[in-house]
């Protein structure tokens with residue numbers, strides 16, 4: 506089986522959260538091509554649960570991959586570039602899926618004692634598929650006793666993984682703010698309430714939250730990734746929209762940052778005589794790696810595989826896999842893919858050499874865990 510080719514096929518068809526129809530169809534058709542004796546497949550929305558029946562099951566080991574792409578125009582010029590306008594696998598979920606299929610395929614042919622549950626989860630980039638997937642009857646019936654997942658890491662070389670016990674990824678909240686004032690002629694600003702100026706002022710003020718309100722010994726991020734406002738150069742904008750994300754290391758800090766966002770937006774409403782609406786969108790729980798399993802995984806990979814294990818720092822990235830780790834013990838790790846361009850970049854280009862290496866060492870580890878009494 507050529508999992509690099511599978512990654513390329515998936516790379517051509519990136520789809521946004523809960524619209525992964527072609528991706529689901531591709532994955533299903535691959536799964537259906539495998540021997541079915543031990544394989545049980547159920548779909549949920551655009552996601553898939555695939556269980557491999559163990560030989561002498563005492564527990565279930567879960568392995569999760571995400572499935573969705575991002576709204577980015579691809580800039581790699583690769584021959585297998587995205588065929589979907591303004592959508593790209595710029596966060597490596599194509600690589601994640603091909604590795605999951607590789608590991609799954611290994612165990613279809615070489616089952617272990619325990620059941621293995623592979624979760625193909627939609628909408629990681631938003632609005633979040635992990636939390637609703639956890640609430641399904643299928644998950645209740647097939648619930649794993651432990652779970653693992655990976656995320657590609659452009660900054661680490663192929664042949665390495667990076668991981669730590671405890672907090673790995675931050676708490677996140679999306680942030681959408683709509684401003685509505687009074688538009689008008691560009692030459693008569695005194696008769697209007699200009700929402701472009703209000704939005705610009707608000708973006709600058711939002712930056713003071715991390716600089717002035719968060720304890721310097723704590724960490725937080727407020728990033729505004731998108732501003733929309735106005736229609737043409739000589740009309741004063743009646744509306745503007747700001748879109749961003751908040752990251753914190755604790756739920757308490759998240760609540761504090763949100764309070765400050767609300768206060769600053771209230772100030773904009775008063776100062777610019779406009780109406781504002783805040784929507785905090787979807788929120789993800791922190792990714793917190795269970796200590797004993799993480800340690801055992803690190804030791805196993807160090808001593809039984811040729812992968813280099815790096816103990817890394819926590820990051821302000823978010824992952825809705827955090828919801829799964831809240832209910833099921835397990836861990837997430839970074840997989841080195843050595844790309845000059847980072848995650849969420851139009852030129853992200855993971856080194857595909859990482860795919861077969863990952864399939865091989867993850868299969869070894871799951872074989873060890875799946876036969877462990």
Ligand SMILES: CC(=O)N[C@@H](CCC[C@H](N)C(=O)O)C(=O)O
Pocket residue numbers: 596629630631656677678679749750751789821822823824825848
């Ligand atoms: C690994 C990664 O890049 N994850 C995303 C998760 C996005 C969460 C949500 N849509 C938000 O923007 O808050 C990330 O941006 O860290």
